[in-house]
Amino acid sequence: MNPFLKNLNRVEFIITYSCTGNCKHCSESELRKNGGKLNADTAVRALEKINNAFTLQSVMTFGGEPLIYPDTVISIHNAARKMNIPKRQIITNGYFSKDNKITAQVAKNVAESGVNDILVSADAFHQETIPLKNVLLFTENLLKNGAQAVRVHPAWLVDKDNDNQYNVKTREIIKSFETLGVLPSNGNVIFPAGNALKYLGKYFDKNTAYVNRYEQDKKNIRSICIEPNGNFLNSNIHDENFLSRLAEYCPD
Template sequence: MQNPQVKHLYSGGVITNYYCSSKCKHCSVASSPSWAKDYMTREMARKILRRMRGMGCDSIHVGGGEPMLNFEGLKAFLEEARDAGIMIEYIESNSSWYRDEADALQKLHTLQALGVDTLLISMSPFHNEYIPFQKVHDVMAACRKAGMRVFPWISEYFGDINQLDVCKTHTLAEYDAHFGRRFIDDMPRQWIGFTGRAAQFYKTRLALTPLSQILKKAGPCHKPYQTGHFHIDLYGNYLGCQGLAIALEDLGKPLDEEKYPYSTLLYQKGVGALLEAAQAKGYQPEKGYLSACHLCIELRRFLSGQLGEESRELQPTGYYTKV
């Protein structure tokens, strides 16, 4: 039976850090202030970027965590990207770093000099729990003044968030009270996947699908090897699916089944086989889950976070413990 393999890289991003100013309930990578303040080193950046370029990827986006929290580290990464001939499509930011216009303009001009012309500015009720919307307004104004393009993510929520006091943060309970519960509960249909912290949040709000139905529909999972939107993090983990890692040196060849047993199991047989493997180690399944992805995350969280298995593929371990 064929083993999984990442043959080429097309479109992806780099996670420079998991440390973040926020602990958003929808975060796909489970970033938060409780992560170590590690940042991608220049040496690791050079290794990753050259590997990406050699496998066919010549443009990337930069994300976190919040990449702007270590501006010197971000500058070093961008210098390495420039030297490797990798174009930066955009940098993701939640605007928490904004202090004043002069500081913002200085940082934006520095980014522009290093080849960055677009800033993705996160805007959603989840971010607004931690960041006053005024900071988003201020960063967008600074971008306009600097001539930096803005990629508002997601722009549809701009008017909604603006209805509340922009100088304050607002809980999701406040959004429920103002817009009704469906406002938050409809978001997964539009843009939120049940990965990272999102599954933990939404499993208390949405109807669960019976386990038997999920297993009936779930076949072999090849999603982690579809390289249209991958990430590589500061520790050198290739992440086609967050929390299911491949070492850089193992890209471009079939994965060793002994080194990547869970990845191989998912690829060949699907989440049902992973469930059986976890049950053999003591996992007790729930009656229902949000989706097959939710089930998969819970199984991997059990194996890594609860059993504490040392595994090359269940990485980074913080993904399973920082929820």
């Protein structure tokens, strides 16, 4: 076993960088222009191979907005459930269609797909461009169809307890979910990158070295993140021999 991969137990799939939102705090603002989407069959085959080699504990789908391509998301989670991967997560902004019937049907399909940790991103930033009523409709339909562990997943500016105008608004939005019985996750504290640095720069201290909590130790890889074009770490899932390449992984 490659010593740098001995703790690998999680796979994350970026279904697409495309998004229905245009958030002020988005760290992926440049990538969103790329478009493209993950190939569902290739993703499922890759998940099987990686799970056989490493015994995964969790799989996550996110974006961009992953539910622009619901069939891809659902194929991955159905497969993850068959493989008995215990934790199966999605992060979604809950807005992928203006048609309420489509919203309801996709929510049903997601609820039935075996996802057991659903994080709905909602806060002052998302709701500048994403209608809250559509997100609440999606959430109601998840619950109606028996979805497990649905939480609202806010982004906080500076920190959760800071009373800036955005956090105040975010607390109001969270209350709308609480009326449905949906509680908040701890959420994220916004990292100064991409749009966040461009539009919210005044909230960040130039003398503070911010730590990106999503960056992992390259000598102790716990999670691999597969991009819409199949790229990850040192390989690509479209390469038939990607597991051999992964086994050769060596940090710079």
